[in-house]
Amino acid sequence: MPLPSSFDVVIVGGGIMGASAAWFLADNPDFDGRVLVVERDASYAFASTTHTNSCIRQQFSERLNVQISQFGAEFVKNLRRYMGGDDRVPELAIKSFGYMYLADSSDFADILRANIKVQHAAGAATQLMTAARIKAAYPFYNVDDILLGSINLVDEGYFDGSTVFDWFRRSARERGVTFIENEVVAMTLNAAGTKVESVTLADGQMIGCGHVINASGPRAVETSRMAGIDLPVAPRKRHSWIFKAERPLDQQLPLTIDPSGVHMREVGNGTYLAGGHADIDPDVAYDDFAMDHALWQDKIWPAIAARIPQFEAIRVMSEWVGHYAYNRFDQNAIVGPHDQVGNFIFLNGFSGHGLQQSPAMGRGVAELLTYGGYRSLDLTPFHFDRISAKIPITERAVI
Known part of the structure; x- marks a missing residue:
């Protein structure tokens, strides 16, 4: 037509x-x-x-x-209602395992303290956690270098x-x-x-x-x-990996923002997602989706294994590169x-x-x-x- x-x-x-x-x-x-x-x-x-x-x-x-x-x-939690009550629209939920920000410096700990005031004023349920509290709630973390963390278990996590x-x-x-x-x-x-x-x-x-x-x-x-x-605005590469742990955690893994810049989270059934980018983070060509395989070996895996010792024995299941529309x-x-x-x-x-x-x-x-x-x-x-x-x-x- x-x-x-x-x-x-x-x-x-x-x-x-x-x-x-x-x-x-x-x-x-x-x-x-x-x-x-x-x-x-x-x-x-x-x-x-x-x-x-x-x-x-x-x-x-x-x-x-x-x-x-x-x-x-x-909107996500009420998708069907927003779509006019259409029975074809599935009911969605947010898998609220939360984001866990980890601070290993006094400067970043101060940022977390300032941020939580803004978040609470807007009605968010963020809570600060000392290293001891983090270890008690999530014993799999190595928190030897951590001064403070923040997490919100309400409407933070994964959605479809x-x-x-x-x-x-x-x-x-x-x-x-x-x-x-x-x-x-x-x-x-x-x-x-x-x-x-x-x-x-x-x-x-x-x-x-x-x-x-x-x-x-x-x-x-x-x-x-x-x-x-x-x-x-320009494209910037962001790498993602799905990996399986030889010894899975016995509770959900929050989306953990490690001080190294690496992040990782729960996927389910003993599998997890990790993501990050190279320390040098340039603009790239629109068609450049090539994996940097050294990045996993040199930065990502060492960071997640140091933070969660159970992740020393893992196997990568899949990997991909996406582009951020990065506002410089x-x-x-x-x-x-x-x-x-x-x-x-x-x-x-x-x-x-x-x-x-x-x-x-x-x-x-x-x-x-x-x-x-x-x-x-x-x-x-x-x-x-x-x-x-x-x-x-x-x-x-x-x-």
Whole structure:
């Protein structure tokens, strides 16, 4: 079927962010426009969404980040209700084994103490734990070098992100959103350079647009440059391993943030996930998904075996590389309109937090385009103008 010549909203990128924005627009009874989602690879074989570790936490240092994830948890746990009570939608839950942050220095311990005040003010259930308390609750840890830890066992852990993603797309289609496999290769602006008037697809079609949403993940800068906008977002490699322990732990393993930068968590049935990146962490090519096999041997395995001695005897079952859409400016989201090209909307730079933040971000953008402002969480602090003004948001809980 030929596409209409124009849409009210064109979303560039059909991953979790683009799908969330499309669904919230289509679900809003006050929005009556047409929405087009353009995804360059409908298999999502190399998308950040499909390489995610699918976890959620409230342990941030910025109150807004805490609130964003709190809504994400509410949305996941009530997915069927949000989808209109559709019996086809599964009931989901969060496997709340918690995030365990471990501090081996007085400076990081002070950060945990400051963060918990922000988290408690937002209603999070975070608790601080001395090394002795950690050892009593989780005897498998080696805490000889640990001064303090923090953990939240309410709505922190693993959730089924692939099901959320699937239903965002499926339900959005049923509500009238058009999804196509194609690629936006150019944009045409008005004479003043203040509005994107149309996008050009790889097959030559030109589509008029009321708004453009940049949901291009690690490729966000390629999309923004079509509108004459530079963006400090680039792909960064993140490695993941699933391993089986010869002697499994006799209780769940929280998602442990080791001082080395390595993280690990429960998977189930004696298997665990570990993740991390090299100490030198450069931007990489969009198609660079090569494993760094020395990273496991030289950094990851030594770190997890030192923290949990039972993990000295393990066997790697699978491994993969994904890309963070890494915001080099301050590792926080970039959302909302550009300060000059007013109908160009950002959903970018989530730096590894995208899956858990997608419900709140999709809802916020839908409110912005429908009402001209936010009606739930005020996402204004994450607008692009902070980048223009060179005023970063300091989030001290970036993994």
